[in-house]
Amino acid sequence: MNQKVPKEEQVILENLINVRARLSAVKRDRSSYLKLDDIMPLRLETEEQMKKLSEIRGGRLLDESRELNRTDDVLDEILQILSLCFLSLGRYVSIQLVSSVYSQVITIKHIFDRLNEVGVYEEEYLHPYKAKLDEIEKILIQDTKNDIVPEYAIQVLRYKFIQCGKIYENLLNTIREVDDELIPIRDRMLRIRRNLSSICCKKEYTPDDIKPLQDELHEIDDLRVDGKFLGPDETTPPGQGVLISLLEQLYYLSHDVIFACSEDFSPALQSIRERLLEIKGHLERLELTHKWTLRQTDLFTYQHQLYDIVKLKYNYMNYDEQENPELFGKFVNDQGVAPEGQCVLDFLLHKCYRMIFELLNESTPVSEALTPVYNQLTSVRQCLSVVKKMGAPCSAEELYPYQMKLSSIDDLRKDGKFYDDRGNIPEGQGLCVDILEECYSILNSLRDESESNASTPKLSPVDL
Template sequence: MPNRVSEEELPILESIINIRNRLQALKKDREHYIKSSAVTEIYDEVTELVKKLIEIRDQSAESPTSDNRVNAVFDDVFQLLSLFFMAVGKNKESPATYAQLATLKQCLDHLNESGVYTIDELTPYKNRLMDMKRIINNDEVNKAIAEPHLKLLNKKLISCEKVLNQLLDSGLNLSDDLAPIHHRLVQIKRELGAIGARTDPDKISDIRPYQDELRSIDSKRVDGKFMAPDGSIPPGQAQVIGLLEECYEDAHEIIASQNNVSETLKPIYDRLIELKASLERLALTHRWTSRETDLWTYQLQLSEIDNMRKDGKFYDDEGNVPEGQTVLLYLLHKCYRLVYKILSSSEPIAEPLIPIHNQLHTVRRFLNEIKKFGGPFTSRELYPYQMKLASIDNMRVDGKFLDEDGSIPEGQGIVMALLNECYDILFELKADIVDEN
C-alpha cells in the first residue's frame, strides 16, 4: 500500500482524485463526443495542481517515497489524460506521449528480462521513441508544455532510452556468425510460448519437432561452444547458449504441465487469456468500435498482474514457483505488445471525424480493388463512389469538417488527404469509361 500522505498534501490528493473521477466518468460517456476544450481544461487544472505540489514539497524537509499515493494518483491521471489527448486527435502534442512511453517501457523491460529479441525487432521501438522525443522537444522549444510535465516526460523518455540502449548494446555483442542461430532460437521460444497458451490436446505433439530442432542446433556446438567457419569462437556465446537452454526448459515445462498451468496460477492464466482475446479483437476493430481511452482498463489490469511477480516469477501462497511460468509470461508480454500496437496505430484524428475517415478508408479500398482488376468501366459502375465522395465533400463548411458544436476538430489534413486520394483514384478510373451504348 502507498505510504500515508502528509497533511499538507491531502488537499492536493483530494483534488487529483476528483479529477481522476471526472476523467473516468468522461471516459464512460458514449452519448457524446469527447470535446477537445474539456480535455485541455482538465489538463490545465492538473498542471496547476502539480505546481502546488512542487511548492509544498520544496518547503518540506521530507522527500516523498516512490510509492507515495499522491504520485500514484497523478500517474493515473496523466495516463488517462494522455489517452484523452489521443482520442481528440492531439497525438502530436506532448501530453499524448505519456501513456505511449509507459507502455513502451513495459515492452522494453520485458524484452530485457526475457532476452528474446533480435536487433531488427528493436527498430520500430527505436523509431517510435525518436518520434515521441521530437514531439516533446518541439513543445519544449515552443514552450507549449508546462515545465513540471516536461520534466516528467523527459524522465520517462530517458528511462526508455536507457533500456533500449541496453538491448541494442547486448545485440551488438552478438557476432554475425551466431546471428542466424540466435534469430531462430528467438522464433522457437515465442512459438513455444504460443503453443503453451493453447488449450487443445494436440499441443504436446506439436512440441516434439521443436525439441528435435533444438537438439540439432545443440549438436553444432564443439566442446560446448558454437564455432565460426574459420574455427574461432565468435562472441555472444552466453547469449545464444542461454537462450537455447531456456527453449529446452520451456519445451520441458509445457510437456510436464499438460494442463497449462498449476491450479494456483489458473486464475491469473484465465484473466490473461481473456485480456489477450479482448485486445486481439480490439486491435482489429478499434478504428470503428473504440476510443483510445478504452485501453485504460486493460493497462490497469495488466499492471496489477505484472505487480504480482517477484524477481520475474509468479509465486504461490507458500512461496513456491508453480509450473506454468512460461505460458503466463508469454501471455503477459503478448498483452503488453497488443496495447502498444493499438496505441502506435492511433491516428491524430478527433472522434467526430472518425466516421468520415472510416468511410473514406472503405471507399478507397473499393476503388483500389476496382483499379486492380482494370477497366473498361461504365459511368453507372462508378456513379455510387462519385456520389459517396460528393456527399462527404458536401459536409464541409468553408472547406472544413465541423463537429456538432461548429468547432473544427483535429485531423482535417488527414481526412482531406484521404478524400483527395479517393478523388484521384476515381479520376484515373474515369479515363477507362466506355459508352454504355
C-alpha cells in the same frame, strides 16, 4: 510500490483522486464525442497538482533514488487517460502532442520490461519501438524548446522516456555481443522462442506441441564442441555467453510451458492466465473492428488490468509477510511460493502489451467526431485505388456507387467544413478534405479512361 503517502502529499493525492474520478466519468460517457473543452480543465488541474507535488519534492517529481508511492500511481493513471483522450481528439493537435504520447511511452516501457526479463532479441524486432521513441524524442525536444507545457508537467514523461532509452541500449548491447558467425544459431533459437510464445498464447495446447521444439533444441546443443559454438573456421567467435544463456533459458521455458498444461499447474497462476487470455481475446476483437468502434480511451481499461497483474509480480512477500528478494519478478500463490509455469503468464503479458502498442499506433490522426468520415473516405480511396490498379475500364454504372458515396460525404460539409454534433469544427479537417479531393481525382481519372472518346466534363463536388 510503497502505498504509504507522506503527510505533506495527502491533500495532493486527494485532489488527484478527485480529478481521476471526473476524468473517468468523461471517458465513460458515450452520449457524445470527446471534446477539447471537456478535457482541458482536467489537464490544467492535473498540472496544478503536479506543480505543487514538484515543489514538495524539491523540484523533481520522479527520482530513481525515491520509491514510488500511491500519489505517483494515481498521477500515472490520470496521465494515461489524458493521453488517450488527446489521441481521441486527434493525434496532431499541436498543443496536446506531448500529452498524447504518454500512454505510448508507458506501453513501450512495459514491453521493454518484458524483453529485458527475457534477455536477447533480433535488432529488427526492436525497430518499431525505436522508431516510436525517436518520434517521441523529437516531440519532447520541440515542446521543451517552445515552452508549450511547463517543465514540471513534462518531467514525468521525460523520466519514463529515459527509462525506455536505458533498457533499449541494454537490449542492444546484448544483441551486439554475438558475432556475425553465430547469428544463424542465435536466430534459430529465437525462432524456437517465438514458437513457444505462440503456443503459450493459445487457450489450449498439449506437450506434443512442445516436443518438436525440444528436439530442435537438442540438435542445436549437439552443435557445441567442448561446450562452445564454433564458427566455420573452427574458431570460437564472441557471444558464447549470450547463446549458451539463451539455450539454457529455452530448456527451462520449454519445461515450464509443458508444466503449465499439466494437472499440477497452480490454480493461482491458472486464474491469472485466464484473465490474460480474456484480455487478449478482447484486444484481438478490437484489432479486427478498431477502425469503426475503438475509442482510444477504451484501451486504458486493458492497460489498467494488465498493470494490476504486473504489480502482482513485484509483491514479493512470503507467507509470513517478510520481503523475499528471490520472489521479485514472480507471481506467488497463497502460500507465498512462486509456482512453476511462470513463463506462460509472461508471454501472455508481452503479447497483450504489443497488441495495445499496435492499436495506439493505428489510431486515426483526426478527432473522434471526424473518425466516421475519415474511415469512410479512406475505404473509398482504397477501393478506387484497387480499381485503378487493375487497369480494366469501368462503365459509368460501375463508378456510380463511388460517386454517390463521395457526394453523400461532401453534403455533410457546411461552408467547406465538417462540424460535430455541438456545432464545433473538429480536428482533422485538412486531412479529410485532402482525401476527399484525392478520391475525386482518382474517380475523374477512371472516368477519363473509360470514356476517352467522349467529351464528358470532369467530375467535381458541384457536378455530383
